[in-house]
Amino acid sequence: MKPMAGKTALVTGASAGIGEAVARHLHGLGARVALAARRADRLRALAADLGGEVSIHPCDLGDPGQARALVPQVLGHWGALDILVANAGIMPLAPVAEADLDAWRTMIEVNLTSAITVAQASLAPLEAAGGGDIILVASVAGLAAAPTGAGYSATKAGLRAFGEALRRETARLGIRVTLISPGLVATELQAGIPHEETREALARWAGTMTPLEPTDVAEAISWCVTRPAHVCIGEIVLRPTAQDR
Numbered sequence: 001m002k003p004m005a006g007k008t009a010l011v012t013g014a015s016a017g018i019g020e021a022v023a024r025h026l027h028g029l030g031a032r033v034a035l036a037a038r039r040a041d042r043l044r045a046l047a048a049d050l051g052g053e054v055s056i057h058p059c060d061l062g063d064p065g066q067a068r069a070l071v072p073q074v075l076g077h078w079g080a081l082d083i084l085v086a087n088a089g090i091m092p093l094a095p096v097a098e099a100d101l102d103a104w105r106t107m108i109e110v111n112l113t114s115a116i117t118v119a120q121a122s123l124a125p126l127e128a129a130g131g132g133d134i135i136l137v138a139s140v141a142g143l144a145a146a147p148t149g150a151g152y153s154a155t156k157a158g159l160r161a162f163g164e165a166l167r168r169e170t171a172r173l174g175i176r177v178t179l180i181s182p183g184l185v186a187t188e189l190q191a192g193i194p195h196e197e198t199r200e201a202l203a204r205w206a207g208t209m210t211p212l213e214p215t216d217v218a219e220a221i222s223w224c225v226t227r228p229a230h231v232c233i234g235e236i237v238l239r240p241t242a243q244d245r
């Protein structure tokens with residue numbers, strides 16, 4: 001019997017990178033997985049690759065209405081929810097003076113507000129299931145802010161504060177809230193930085209180390225959700241060994 005058999009997991013940002021790896025891992029552990037992201041073609045390809053016990057939920061989490069609709073859609077499909085992995089995120093780094101504030105508003109909506117929305121919607125089904133997991137994918141940027149990361153760090157520090165308060169509110173309901181704070185992970189995230197100088201500086205820095213792979217983060221998340229019910233992992237910070245900040 002696989003450890004997550006009979007459990008349903010919703011993974012946001014499942015079309016690439018960390019979210020895709022998490023979906024693969026949880027499915028491998030026996031969970032049904034609900035995949036959410038904008039790129040429906042990628043979700044369909046992943047679902048086909050995984051085989052059965054997968055649903056896809058194409059949505060733009062930058063749109064508050066679509067964020068609110070996601071958990072009800074998943075419940076409509078599977079009838080229950082045991083694990084939420086709020087992972088979708090973007091990182092339009094730039095110095096504050098040059099930042100496109102519309103892009104930062106979208107980042108706040110996707111990285112922080114949609115995670116809050118989806119987490120809130122998950123509370124009733126998780127309680128109905130007798131408990132479960134809310135995994136919030138934050139970043140080491142939520143622990144220490146640096147130039148060009150003002151907006152991004154604000155979303156991740158915000159997610160960290162939200163998660164800690166939520167953990168305390170739901171502790172007696174059997175709902176575990178875990179913050180995952182990775183350092184550099186080899187994904188598409190950095191390529192999406194619109195500010196050229198920042199993108200190139202980050203690429204140079206990334207070239208000085210062996211980054212984490214998405215599967216490293218997925219393994220940490222899989223470990224958290226397979227702990228005995230009385231064990232709540234509050235936060236995991238994981239970095240490439242050579243990452244010195």
Ligand SMILES: NC(=O)c1ccc[n+]([C@@H]2O[C@H](COP(=O)([O-])OP(=O)(O)OC[C@H]3O[C@@H](n4cnc5c(N)ncnc54)[C@H](OP(=O)(O)O)[C@@H]3O)[C@@H](O)[C@H]2O)c1
Pocket residue numbers: 012013014015016017018019036037038039040042059060061062063087088089090091110111137138139140181182183184185186187188189190
């Ligand atoms: N890579 C790193 O070094 C690193 C380090 C620390 C933390 N993180 C965090 O890890 C999470 C995953 O990032 P990643 O590195 O795996 O990046 P990625 O490969 O770019 O994946 C990001 C995921 O988020 C989804 N997404 C973005 N905007 C969305 C929107 N408006 N609506 C719905 N889904 C959306 C993307 O799907 P679509 O484009 O198909 O919508 C994609 O599936 C993010 O929260 C990121 O901040 C990453």
